[in-house]
Amino acid sequence: MPQTGAPQDFASVYDRYFARVYGFVRSQVGDPAAADDVVSRIFERVLERLASFDPARGAFESWLFAVARNAVRDHFRSRRQPLWDGAGDDPPSREPAMDERLVAAEERHRLLLVLRSLDERSREVLGLKFQAGLNNRQIAEVLDLGESHVGVLVYRAVKKLQAGLGGLP
Amino acid sequence: MTDPADRFEADLEAFLAGRPLPPGADEAALAVAARLAQADLAAESRVRHSLRARLLARQARPSLLERLWPLRLPAGLAAACAAAALLLVLMRPRSPQAPLLPAPPDVIQPAAPAAPAAKPLRVRRSRPVAPAPEALARSPFVSIPAASPFETHGKVRAGHPFVTVAGRRTRTAHGQAVVWELEHATVRLEERPVRIEELFVKPVL
Known part of the structure; x- marks a missing residue:
């Protein structure tokens, strides 16, 4: 499927983008069940609006992740709480990982723990860059910012993430 | 390329593609970025x-x-x-009209001196209000004696709505009053001080 074309097959869109959409949403939302809920709403909207997507107005991925970003913001707006305050999350496990799955889960947990301590803009940029897999130009389209500004935001956000991970055991 | 952000972006592309990094690259920050890029957060999805x-x-x-x-x-x-x-x-039939209230009790008192007529009011037609008889029987309120009689000019048919012919605002000794001229009656609503006993029925055992 071309990235800038107008995909007609919802199944292929879902299969191609689910992990990236979920990864972005999960990096913004502190609860996996809430992330499932938000992702469900995103793909429902995509299903409804896919036929009306106009490639002349922008790349498909920029459109898709703009839908995802709006859904995340709607989620927090409807709950009337700040974007991911981390309340209710468990602390990262200190138990030694027993197999690869546990190691991966522990790594996810550490990353998410630090992500939640970052400011909203940094978390958004990191999610779009490293989970959604967008380049700086696409992120600039989604966030309505300049491309060079996005580059600066990514760099600063990575340094914040690095500092946060350095403070973890 | 002197901007650290621009340099980081270029180094990141090389790092993620497995190409050798130039000297002076921020390898620690690049490794952190790679950790986040490789984390499979979608593994947590249950749907x-x-x-x-x-x-x-x-x-x-x-x-x-x-x-x-x-x-x-x-x-x-x-x-x-x-x-x-x-x-x-x-052609849907209108809702049935409720019957009119029964005749009010004797509340006639000496008429107040006629106040000078004021400019006429524009009063819209209204439907009759008819609470259920049992509700009337239970009501703690009683009618307040009016300063002027409820003048009737003919028989008011039960169930027939009041039709306002004219209305005007006047003044009385205690304040303002509004007079409605209906087809078969004249009704006056006026301001005047009342005692609490005039408003409520005192049950007597």
């Missing part, structure tokens, strides 16, 4: 497959309009049905 099945089933299901389309009527018949429906709406 990935069920959501796909649900949405694809919805996509395959025709909409209501698409399902009704084979049942579409010929244009002439559809227009006739629409006209019939419109006619039924227009």
Whole structure:
């Protein structure tokens, strides 16, 4: 499927983008069940609006992740709480990982723990860059910012993430 | 390329592609970025497959309009049905009118001196208000004696709505008053001080 074309097959869109959409949403939302809920709403909207997507107005991925970003913001707006305050999350496990799955889960947990301590803009940029897999130009389209500004935001956000991970055991 | 952000972006592309890094690259920050890029957060999803099945089933299901389309009527018949429906709406009977209140108790007192007529009011037609008789019997309120009589000029038929012919605002010794001229009666609503005993019934055992 071309990235800038107008995909007609919802199944292929879902299969191609689910992990990236979920990864972005999960990096913004502190609860996996809430992330499932938000992702469900995103793909429902995509299903409804896919036929009306106009490639002349922008790349498909920029459109898709703009839908995802709006859904995340709607989620927090409807709950009337700040974007991911981390309340209710468990602390990262200190138990030694027993197999690869546990190691991966522990790594996810550490990353998410630090992500939640970052400011909203940094978390958004990191999610779009490293989970959604967008380049700086696409992120600039989604966030309505300049491309060079996005580059600066990514760099600063990575340094914040690095500092946060350095403070973890 | 002197900007650290620009340099980081260039080094990141090389790092993620497995190419050798130039000297002075911030390898620690690049490693952190790679950790986040390689983290499979989607592994936590519990709806990935069920959501796909649900949405694809919805996509395959025709909409209501698409399902009704084979049942579409010929244009002439559809227009006739629409006209019939419109006619039924227009001919819908109005809600039944409630009967008028029973005659008020004797509340006639000496009439106040006639106040000078003021400019006429524009009063709209109104429907009669008729609470249920049992509600009247239980009501703690009593009628307040009016300063002027409820003048009738004929028999008011039960169930017939009051029709306002004219209205005007006047002044009395205690304040303002409004006079409605109905088809069969004249009603005055006026301001004046009352005692609490005039408002409520005192039950006596």
